[in-house]
Amino acid sequence: MTSLPQPVPGAKKLGLVIDLDTCVGCHACAVNCKEWNTGGHHAPLPDHDPYGKNPDGVWFNRIHSYEAGCGGTSRTVNFPRSCLHCEQPQCVTVCPTGASYKRAEDGIVLVNTDICIGCKLCSWACPYGAREFDEDQGVMKKCTLCIDRIYNEALPESEREPACVATCPSRARHFGDLGDPNSHVSQLVAEREGVALMPELGYQPVNRYLPPRQATIPSKPLERPVAGGGNALLRMLDKVLSR
Amino acid sequence: MTPASSVLLLTTLTGFGYGLLAWVGVLAALGLLPAAPLFLPVAVVVALALATAGLAASTLHLGHPERAWRAFSQWRSSWLSREGVASLTTFPPALAFAALWWVLGPDAFATRAFGLLAAALGLVTVGCTAMIYASLKPIRQWHNPHTVPDYLIFAVFSGAVLLAALRALWFGAAEALAVAALVAALIAACAKFAYWRFIDTQKPLVTLASATGLTAFGTARPLDRPHFTENYILREMGYQIARKHAVKLRRIAVGLAFFVPAILALLAAFGVTPAITATAAALVALAGLFVERWLFFAEATHVSTIYYGR
Numbered sequence: 417m418t419s420l421p422q423p424v425p426g427a428k429k430l431g432l433v434i435d436l437d438t439c440v441g442c443h444a445c446a447v448n449c450k451e452w453n454t455g456g457h458h459a460p461l462p463d464h465d466p467y468g469k470n471p472d473g474v475w476f477n478r479i480h481s482y483e484a485g486c487g488g489t490s491r492t493v494n495f496p497r498s499c500l501h502c503e504q505p506q507c508v509t510v511c512p513t514g515a516s517y518k519r520a521e522d523g524i525v526l527v528n529t530d531i532c533i534g535c536k537l538c539s540w541a542c543p544y545g546a547r548e549f550d551e552d553q554g555v556m557k558k559c560t561l562c563i564d565r566i567y568n569e570a571l572p573e574s575e576r577e578p579a580c581v582a583t584c585p586s587r588a589r590h591f592g593d594l595g596d597p598n599s600h601v602s603q604l605v606a607e608r609e610g611v612a613l614m615p616e617l618g619y620q621p622v623n624r625y626l627p628p629r630q631a632t633i634p635s636k637p638l639e640r641p642v643a644g645g646g647n648a649l650l651r652m653l654d655k656v657l658s659r
Numbered sequence: 660m661t662p663a664s665s666v667l668l669l670t671t672l673t674g675f676g677y678g679l680l681a682w683v684g685v686l687a688a689l690g691l692l693p694a695a696p697l698f699l700p701v702a703v704v705v706a707l708a709l710a711t712a713g714l715a716a717s718t719l720h721l722g723h724p725e726r727a728w729r730a731f732s733q734w735r736s737s738w739l740s741r742e743g744v745a746s747l748t749t750f751p752p753a754l755a756f757a758a759l760w761w762v763l764g765p766d767a768f769a770t771r772a773f774g775l776l777a778a779a780l781g782l783v784t785v786g787c788t789a790m791i792y793a794s795l796k797p798i799r800q801w802h803n804p805h806t807v808p809d810y811l812i813f814a815v816f817s818g819a820v821l822l823a824a825l826r827a828l829w830f831g832a833a834e835a836l837a838v839a840a841l842v843a844a845l846i847a848a849c850a851k852f853a854y855w856r857f858i859d860t861q862k863p864l865v866t867l868a869s870a871t872g873l874t875a876f877g878t879a880r881p882l883d884r885p886h887f888t889e890n891y892i893l894r895e896m897g898y899q900i901a902r903k904h905a906v907k908l909r910r911i912a913v914g915l916a917f918f919v920p921a922i923l924a925l926l927a928a929f930g931v932t933p934a935i936t937a938t939a940a941a942l943v944a945l946a947g948l949f950v951e952r953w954l955f956f957a958e959a960t961h962v963s964t965i966y967y968g969r
Contacts, residue, residue: 418733418735418736418737419733419735419736420736436872436873441883443885446885470888471886471888472888472889472890474891475885475886475890478885478886478890478966479885480871480881480883480884480885480966480967481881481882481883482867482871482873482879482880482881482882483879483880483881483882484868484871484873484876484878484879485876485877485878486877486878486880490876491876492882493871493873493879495871495966497885497966506794506795506796508736509736509737510736510737510738510739510791510794510795511733511736511737512729512730512731512732512733512737512739512740512743513726513729513730513732513733513740514729514732514733515729531726531729532722532723532726533721533722533723533724533726533727533729533730534721534722534723535720535721535722535730535739536720536722536895537739537791539891539892539895540660540795540797540798540895540896540961541795541796541797542797542963543796543797543864543865543961543962543963544963544966545892545896545961545963545964545966548890548891548892549722549891549895550722551722551891553722554721554722554723555722555723556722611872611874612872613869613870613871613872614864614865614869614870614962615869616864616865616869617796617797617864617865617962618796619796625871625872627872627873627875627876628873628876630875630876
């Protein structure tokens with residue numbers, strides 16, 4: 417059913433928190449995601465001409481980089497983009513077949529590829545560009561939040577997290593329950609003032625992004641021969657040479 | 660948005676089909692159609708054939724056309740599903756309308772009632788089609804108050820030129836209908852100009868800074884793309900041809916869709932070879948509305964392409 421489940425107070429909202437301060441833009445999350453998911457719930461993922469001149473395929477993570485701000489204080493921000501498992505996912509409600517659905521128990525947005533007719537309307541309804549069409553199988557595919565890892569009892573408990581989170585070398589990705597204010601992800605968001613993307617569109621994404629820190633590291637000022645500053649020798653030299 | 664020919668065929672052909680059905684249903688209820696026993700049934704068959712052709716074409720762009728029947732299930736939430744349900748629901752009363760006209764005659768209450776019902780359901784289907792586009796929040800050129808009225812106006816215009824052509828071919832004259840087609844063409848052209856003025860003055864929905872959560876830094880500017888090649892999102896939503904040739908394409912669209920048919924309808928109204936001019940008006944309008952619909956897609960921008968700096 418593509419109507420959204422009734423929100424239950426205190427229900428789980430599983431999602432990701434991505435730290436734009438520490439992401440180094442290595443694409444490991446995208447690669448490990450592809451590696452896991454091409455054998456997982458949505459297997460296989462198209463991967464045409466991967467080592468050739470025109471590689472093409474379905475990826476659930478894509479890593480952009482942007483320049484934030486301008487001038488001397490601007491910085492490069494690496495920006496991993498994936499499904500945000502929205503609380504108001506229009507990709508679900510537009511689906512004519514019931515293939516696209518949001519789980520009541522944990523909020524994960526999934527596609528049932530056995531009944532998807534491949535009309536692509538869900539991808540038009542997603543403002544984040546998170547859904548990618550599998551041309552080989554004629555069905556829509558998307559991030560599953562690694563539903564086949566996080567509940568997988570064949571894996572040791574420490575590995576029951578999404579592939580992108582497990583592999584991140586700079587620990588910039590965090591997985592948890594954003595519906596629980598005491599979870600470590602919710603506390604990270606509160607502490608670092610995590611933000612939702614495009615809040616003005618009203619999709620209420622669950623995933624949050626932690627903006628880059630703007631703090632500067634305190635350090636000793638550089639020696640400058642200025643009046644009243646620096647040491648006495650430099651002040652004298654400055655005076656003599658300025659004549 | 661990349662225009663898919665199957666969807667262009669769907670929206671233009673169902674516009675002609677259900678537009679024609681709306682005209683014959685309403686005119687029959689008002690007793691304004693010629694009482695020839697075969698004229699109305701043939702018009703209804705033409706209308707349903709066009710709608711069927713459009714619906715059949717729309718399944719061609721599906722990844723799994725054999726599963727298309729599943730699209731009738733989610734009418735509670737999905738406008739695409741509602742369009743499917745409404746389009747099929749229109750068929751039984753339309754066929755009953757044609758049959759009753761044949762059996763009971765044009766003046767029977769049942770004939771007129773089923774005519775009106777079929778007309779209403781046809782327009783509801785066009786409205787559902789329009790709502791598929793109007794409900795998509797990421798596309799500002801569609802998610803606005805123009806989309807639904809425009810689709811209805813264009814369907815009514817298509818039906819008018821088509822009915823004028825049928826009548827002129829059948830009876831050799833169609834003065835009143837040609838005037839109706841002329842008026843509809845001018846209203847439709849005004850609606851299209853109003854739409855273009857609206858989308859040209861709209862602001863983008865979001866900024867790259869709000870799309871990336873970097874508003875605290877003021878601005879954001881793309882540096883590196885995730886991959887050096889195109890991907891599904893860019894192929895489906897990053898269409899840029901129309902933006903380059905927008906002015907010329909708009910002239911071609913309104914010329915073919917509305918102005919040329921308007922002139923031809925005027926000639927038909929004055930009795931200048933009405934069978935030829937009214938038929939030409941319908942054919943040119945079909946081609947023009949196809950271009951108009953192509954632009955409706957091609958000029959639409961999807962907010963997700965902002966991540967790629969487009």
